Amino acid sequence: MKNRTTQLNVEIETMEQNTDLYANNPLIHKDRRLGQASSEWVRSFGCEDLKPLIVCRGPIRKEAMDVYEEMGITHYGILLSEKDSIVYPNALSPELKQLTDNSRVHRVPDYSGASKEERVERIQQIIDTAHDNGYDSVFAGYGFMAEDDEFVAAIEDAGLKFIGPCSGTQRAAGKKDEAKRTALEVNVSVTPGIDNVTARTLLKKHKTRDQLLALAKAEDLSVDDDGKMSLEELADVVLFASYDKGIDLFSIEELCAQVEAECADMFKNYPGARIRLKAIGGGGGKGQRILGASLLMNKQPSDKQVAEAAADAPGLVREILNEVKANGVGDNKNVLIELNIEQTRHNEIQLLGNGKWAIALGGRDCSLQMHEQKLLEISVTQEALTAEIEKAKKAKNKAQQKALESDLKVLKAMEEQSERFGAAVGLDSASTFECIVDGDRHYFMEVNTRIQVEHRVTELVYSLKFVNPDDKNDFFIVESLVEAMALLAMHKERLPKPERIPRFGAAAEARLNATDCSLSPSAGGYIRYWSKPIEGEIRDDQGICIPNPDTNQFMRYHLAGAYDSNIALLLTKGEDRIDSYNHLSTVLRRTVLRGSNLATNLEFHYGLCNWFIGNNVMAKPTTRFVVPYLTLVGKLKEEALKLDIVFAFLSMKKHYAKQYADDADAAKAVSETLDRKGTLLTRPMEKLLNDPHLLSGWLSLNKKNFEIKNGKVVWLRNPLVILEETYEYLNMTWREDAPAAEVIWTHDRDLLNNALEFYAQLREKFGFEKEEFVKLNDILGKAKPQGGYDADTWAKIQAAHVGYEIGNELLGLLCMVAEKTDFYDLKVEEDLEVTIPDYLHDPELQAAMKKVLVPPPATKADEIVTPGGGMYYAQEAPGMPPFVTEGMHFDKGQPLFILEVMKMFNKVPAPFSGTIDKILIEGGDGTIVQKGQPLFKVTPDEKFVEVDPKELAKQKQAITGEYLKAVL
Structure with a gap:
């Protein structure tokens, strides 16, 4: 699979060239231009004559364009909606940088229409566009009408090919009620x-x-x-x-x-x-x-x-x-x-069929989701689980071994049932068999009769080998599901059932969305800069980070929110799951997004990814994990806001000044040493305390690096090594081309490097293969010279050790935030189940922490404003009475209006009780509103009392002082 919008690590090509599968066989064909193969049988599956019209948006549109060009398909067109974020009047569609033939670019007001009448009109418009411009097929991707059986039937009746499941399959499997009945008929477990x-x-x-x-x-x-x-x-x-x-x-x-x-x-x-x-x-x-x-x-x-x-x-x-x-x-x-089913995981099986056969291509764990929308998706394959079971056996971890064996058994059952279901509905393209998993049981949920957003996760772990039935040495390889769908649209029954070939051991995908820190949709912002992809990163971003070919400047990307919140799909792969997670962590750390009014879930993903790395990437989180996790992250922020790191540093200086009060020279030396280390310590700490998602990941990675004894933080590793890792974790390591505000300062870098070199030499001297900080610290505390050093040298080494380590205690404040919030009570058990403390399921606490993560917009005491941008609705449905009217009293928590953001309808509750004095918004349902826009003049039932900033500062200093007792 070649990368389409950016780059794919050359490891893919290297790995494939080194396998027996591709070893010096002239009949093997891997090039997507099958019509140019040396094998007559392979040539017969050429798709160069296919002429598709692409009627979808987002990353899948750009991916389809790239795949079709790689297949030698020269006549394809795209459909652009005027509501799309990156189509006029907001900006140039990135695809137009690639497709410069305007005759193949077609425009509609909206892809599917706002009503049934508009949808019927749009379907006919698409058919007319295809006929008038020489297209013979339609590709609808994973949105809009991709699962609309009426649309597919209309395409077929018009004499066009539909690149996806046929209308018969759509009717049998696409509608959730019909699919459930079919599942019951073929003995598939259902909810x-x-x-x-x-x-x-x-x-x-x-x-x-x-x-x-x-x-x-x-x-x-x-x-x-x-x-x-x-x-x-x-x-x-x-x-x-x-x-x-x-x-x-x-x-x-x-x-x-x-x-x-x-x-x-x-x-x-x-x-x-x-x-x-x-x-x-x-x-x-x-x-x-x-x-x-x-x-x-x-x-x-x-x-x-x-x-x-x-x-x-x-x-x-x-x-x-x-x-x-x-x-x-x-x-x-x-x-x-x-x-x-409450404590469930969301697993899905990738299916492919030609109407006669159906093949399962492994699974994906999509349990990490919120608002029923997936956030992080992980590959699940029989090969990977078998390898992890062997690791657990070697580690003599019986609980984990048993849990993984259960997963393997469930995966095999889901794959078998999915193939049976696919055959029952005559599946003739790509679809996804979705299940919920409860312990060692699974229930069929639905079938998505289309390609999935996360399909690339499957492409990274399996490729498809199509073999000539008359010659096993004559075959071709398909690594793209988009390519497979085109092949099926052209050749359907002629395609033999393929063999799935393992590629990489594991893959992961993070959905980069336009959401705030609490994962609520955040429309209306602009991306004005996006760092380039790094080696090993697979970024499906619709091409929006490609600079303007004329000016070489980044083109601003407007997150209009007409359709959904997705900005990009970030994928990584590895030998196993921990490898893919580590690669994903690196990608997320190195990704830089800047803009105006811009909010994304980038930091959330980074924190979450490192939470699993720090706990266990083989964990079994349920679909109820993310909200409690966010609630705990909110508690981290609530606690972190109580600390004043500058006050803490100055208080620490005073503490040491008292300790050395009887020795003026020593006191001066200590003061100067601490001053030199001030920014080295406080800059990364401030960054962590200001972003709870970053703090969550850091605490997870460092959970085994310290312990608390008798109320005091005790480091089990050298705090300076942890500090170096912290700069790396925050992407603050020295880079010549980076602004000074984003990296370690040169004098701090030199100080840290000198300290690390000092300890490296001591480890070598004392024969420590590992860090062994506790042992080394004990040795350096001995009055009698060690390691063959003379007394004078030993005294200098001890003095240097004190100088390098003094002040590092401050890092312990971060550990105490974890202690105060019971952060480590959310954990992965030996059997891979995730323990979530009951209090994190409390709806009131969840709502409160959501406000801590994203405070409501600043407002006057007599107004209610919108929490974000979107489309305003005053009533639940057309013909229904409005939620509130002028003069009406409302209670705290009562719905006041609906805000549609990125196709999701959100009832906005009253933040307090009061009376509506005046409705300020002009216009009816569907009016666009901005974040913080006043909607109602109100009289609250209770008066608001503002907190004096000076009093707040005193409170923070008092709490910080209490914290310092645990580290000094």
């Missing part, structure tokens, strides 16, 4: 729940077969009843006929009432659990809500408690339908009602 609430809603009004048939006749619906269908199956047939005609047979209110009743029954049948509501056509976390938080762990809820919990369902159903735009007349409004 308990209800997949036909719309049919049940219809049967609530028309209870018998005769009544259903009478309804169909009255509405002139084409329904064939063979008398063998169940009532619910017949109801579904009637409903699908109504969708074709574009009419509704029940109201949204009737649907909501049915969902509420079904939820109440499920709460009774599964006491102590929550329920997940899912739109059948959602994706990327959209169209999903969870209810029943008040009943969680309550094994004997009362009827009243059940009714109160179920009463939230109607509002959530409306939100879901709005979010996936399925609230129009004639839309399929079915919603899955499923038991929410």
